[in-house]
Amino acid sequence: MTGRVMTRKGSANVSLHRRILNDIQRKILSGEWEPGRRIPVEHELVQQYGCSRMTVSKVLTQLAQAGIIERRRKAGSFVSRLHSQSAVLSIPDIKAEVSALGQPYSFQLLQRVRRRSTREDRALLATQDSIPVLEIQCQHLAGAQPFCFEYRLINVHAVPEAVEQDFSQLAPGAWLLRQVPWIHADHRIRSAGATPEAARILKIMPRTPCLIVERLTRAAKGTVTFVRLTYPGTMHELVASFTPLGAGSPSPPSV
Amino acid sequence: MTGRVMTRKGSANVSLHRRILNDIQRKILSGEWEPGRRIPVEHELVQQYGCSRMTVSKVLTQLAQAGIIERRRKAGSFVSRLHSQSAVLSIPDIKAEVSALGQPYSFQLLQRVRRRSTREDRALLATQDSIPVLEIQCQHLAGAQPFCFEYRLINVHAVPEAVEQDFSQLAPGAWLLRQVPWIHADHRIRSAGATPEAARILKIMPRTPCLIVERLTRAAKGTVTFVRLTYPGTMHELVASFTPLGAGSPSPPSV
DNA sequence: CAGTGGTCTAGACCACTTC
């Protein structure tokens, strides 16, 4: 039972475990196996596909990690009842985003202040300690058009090298991305009217609807940075997609 | 070399492949292994951990699927250069969302029309065919407070059972979720001022900033439904998070 | 207590890609 032939019609150049995964996923997504249904135990799939247990185990483990099935010892594996209510949100680099629109990207530093954290800073950074921070305001432009207003706080304790950067050429986001391997990032997305300050910079009327993305980035050493991005009006859209395993993207969370 | 002892200090009840994964992930996320760096080949990790090749292979495969490393035959495995610019967006059921706020959820059907698709419908549904559609407008409430205005188109060809549903009790989203195992969903998120209609229903001033989530759902048989959710003002936030493998969420996106 | 999944081994052959 070594070296299967791999040339049977339809098995077109795809690995066995991939074929099993597609089979099962199709049955689930088509509704043939409804939510809550018990799916064959490993032993049965082994017989059905004439393969070893490792192979089907790999498939079922992957489906379970993707939330498509649930596995319980002794009980068996079941089609998940909760549809995977999640999608992968792509958060492109702003420069890449502007370039993708076919516009020339530029960046302008508006303010750079080094100071001790205020109470408000600490709330945004989700930390209790009084720490030195770098407050940065800048704007990103698509051609001559303001594209995004950025307000950022950097925890100087976490990134001491930041104080030597003037951020006149390189945007702080891009610099941090190279500098700090971040571990965890929380995003909050909401809609709000432009503040007077943001309106002035983005050259829009105050209270114009804006898409606001706030991101708190943590690394091993604690909170690294907080950033608030204000995108004017309806100019901007975030895109997220949900796709089952391996249809389009190589993997839900990647790239 | 069977049954390792598993009681060495620090190996606290965690599987070997999990421990290897944590080790490598920590080295990468801490910056000790910088982007682009070649990581030990499987053979070396096998020696280092005194385990079989399957075990390290499993770990590296998982890291590769998560986009943390890249693998190339003959060349080796490398720390990924592109930081995973993605996050998992949780898209809760509206009912669950309201309940999470501690408010009583209710739902009200405002309109239900069956007709042939207009040109505009087809644009929203991303289809060329002239198809019968169901147009539904409804609102979701938190207590007495309007929470969300929903505009929906359902492709009757894809879900013929929909015509028999009056959606007076069950929200169309919840019904579809049970009915149709969806395969692919694209989301677009933007900010815009409330339309006069949405403002009237949500009891807010026209042009008040709203968070708008549009979702196009496709299944095996083609586009199933388009939905536009309008959340009033700053009442609502979407939350997304990026976490490396296995820290908090059940599955980062998968894997 | 027996069925099921979770993990691991010590091999093996193959495909691909760079050297």
Added chain:
DNA sequence: AAGTGGTCTAGACCACTGA
């Protein structure tokens, strides 16, 4: 041509847990 990853096998022991 040789190194590397990709896949697969035929076992094994164990942990958990529901019947």
